Amino acid sequence: MADTNFSAIQPALEQRIRRDVAKQYNRSSVTTDLLPKQSGMGKNLAWDVSVGTSTGQVFDDGQIISTYNADTELLATLPWCEYGDTFRITGLAEDAAAFSDTELGRTWMFKMIQARERAAQKINTDIWQGTGSSGPQTLFGIVAAGGPLDSSGTYAGINRATYTQWQGTVLGNGGIPRALSLSLIEYGFELTFNASGKIPTWGITTSNIWRLLCELAADQRRILQQVTVRGEQLNISLGFNAVEINGVPVFKDISVPSGYLAFFSEDSLMIEYLPTAASRIARGKIMATVPIGGLPLEQVMTGAPASGGPLVANVISLPAPGNFEAWMLDCVIQLKCIRPNAHFLIKDIAFRSE
Numbered sequence: 512m513a514d515t516n517f518s519a520i521q522p523a524l525e526q527r528i529r530r531d532v533a534k535q536y537n538r539s540s541v542t543t544d545l546l547p548k549q550s551g552m553g554k555n556l557a558w559d560v561s562v563g564t565s566t567g568q569v570f571d572d573g574q575i576i577s578t579y580n581a582d583t584e585l586l587a588t589l590p591w592c593e594y595g596d597t598f599r600i601t602g603l604a605e606d607a608a609a610f611s612d613t614e615l616g617r618t619w620m621f622k623m624i625q626a627r628e629r630a631a632q633k634i635n636t637d638i639w640q641g642t643g644s645s646g647p648q649t650l651f652g653i654v655a656a657g658g659p660l661d662s663s664g665t666y667a668g669i670n671r672a673t674y675t676q677w678q679g680t681v682l683g684n685g686g687i688p689r690a691l692s693l694s695l696i697e698y699g700f701e702l703t704f705n706a707s708g709k710i711p712t713w714g715i716t717t718s719n720i721w722r723l724l725c726e727l728a729a730d731q732r733r734i735l736q737q738v739t740v741r742g743e744q745l746n747i748s749l750g751f752n753a754v755e756i757n758g759v760p761v762f763k764d765i766s767v768p769s770g771y772l773a774f775f776s777e778d779s780l781m782i783e784y785l786p787t788a789a790s791r792i793a794r795g796k797i798m799a800t801v802p803i804g805g806l807p808l809e810q811v812m813t814g815a816p817a818s819g820g821p822l823v824a825n826v827i828s829l830p831a832p833g834n835f836e837a838w839m840l841d842c843v844i845q846l847k848c849i850r851p852n853a854h855f856l857i858k859d860i861a862f863r864s865e
Contacts, residue, residue, distance in 0.1 A: 532614045532621070538628045540635035541751070541764035542715055543804035545740060547781040548822050549847070556589045556783050556845045560669065562676045585674065587667035587849075591785055592641075592648045594634050595824050595841040596626040602834040623801065623826065626840050630824060631803045635766045638782075638846055650846050653856070654768055659780065659848030660856045666848070679851035680706060681858065688770060688861035691723050696756060699774060699855040706852040711774035713740065714761035719862055720772050721763035724754045741777070743806045770860045776853035785843035787825055799826045803842065 513519075563582030570576075600618055608618045615621055634650070641650030643658070651657075657664025660679040663671055671678045680702045682695060704710060716724070725734060733755040738745045740760075745751035753760035759774065767773075782804070791797055802810040805821030822842065829837040848854070 528611075528613050530613050537765060538632040539765055540631040540804055541762055542638050542766060543631060543635045543782070543822065544806055544810075545713065545715070545762065546638070546846075547741065547777060548805065548809075548820060549781050549783045551783040551785050551845075555591060556847055558587050558847070558849060560585045560587050560677070560849075562674045564676075583674075585669055587669055589651060589667050589845045589847065590645070590648050591843045592637075592650050592845055593841060593843050594630060594637075594650075595839060596630040596633070597829070597837065597839045598622045598626045599831075599835055599837040602836075623838065623840075626838075627801055627803050627824065630840050630842075632766075634804065634822075634844065635764070639764075639766050639771075640768060641846075650844070652846065653773060654771060654858070659846060659851055660773065660854050661851075666851065676706075677851055678706075679848075680855035682855065683857075684859035686859060688859055691720060691772070691857075691860045693727060693756075695857060696772075699857060700757060703774070703776075703853065703855045707776070707779075707850060709776045709779070709850075709853045711759060711854060712777040714756065714759055714772065714774040715764050715767060716761060716772040717767045717769060718763045718765070719769070720860055721752070721754060721761065723860075723863060724756060724761055727756075740806060743808050745806065769862060770858055772857040772860060774855050776850070779850035779853040780846075780848050782822060783845055783847045784822060797825045797827055798838070800824065801826060801840070803840070 561582050561584050563580075565580040565582070568578065568580075600622060605618045608615045610616070637650040637652055639653050640655070641652035642655050643649060643651035651659065651666070653660055655661070657666055659666060660681065661671075662678045662681045665671065666677065669677050680699060682699055682702075700710065734753075738751060738753045738760045740751075745753075751762060753762050755761070761772075761774075787797065787800075800823040802821035803824050804810075809821040822844065824840040824842040827839040827841055829839055831837050
């Protein structure tokens, strides 16, 4: 008699797949989540800027006035950018997956979440590295030449050579990598305060430089288990690792280019988005909106105490001439820096492997 062993019965046994799909990619969007979001309007992103170097006057008793001062108001503008992603599911694929006990049983939701993650990662990358190029229009990123934190060039239509108060603070080393020091960071805080009267509220850098910050003298840094941003408490389990420098939390983000460390004043750098016209929603092509960026409570829209809302994308149904359905995630945004002199950027920091 033959035994019923595993090899004999194995082909007839039911395949039991674990419910969760194990994601292998890292699509974090820390900078996008941390930046405040504001609603915009109109054909472009526009705001007024006031510059001036005059000070007040001292008067003699009964003096006849002959000198009048005024600051100069300028218009700053940036073009809107359209970001998102697309996905398509065939009818056969969705019907066959409907009976699965895994996450793929809800195929549309699973694929929509993946598209949302891809869109958020692209936005996060271009917040740092976008060149502001057109066709299609991209974000004018943090490290771009002439970008929001640069010290030269034209940003938002305003020439920094003409209006020096529009300059950011960039501490470079001529492209030659150099060691990070507390003195260099302190110098950035000093220059920012002298230029704007503000102290940056949080910083962000690469994982390598973040580790270097942790290795600075113990009495000069503190690794934080919990940080408060816009009234919401963030912790390591939520993906927000922070090290404290001068009382300012510094986060890490995979989208930050190598060698860069930036410190931002929260009220002077934000993402502005263009809301969807009510008439478009009424026509029914926009099926829903989904959050793609924001602090955890913002993304579930429960209203963190001092927070605004999340960055959301429309889920738009696309034409499908066949047994499939297609969708597009879409949002219209721009990175807006209303005071370049309220932030500072350190570059040319040497990478260290151990």
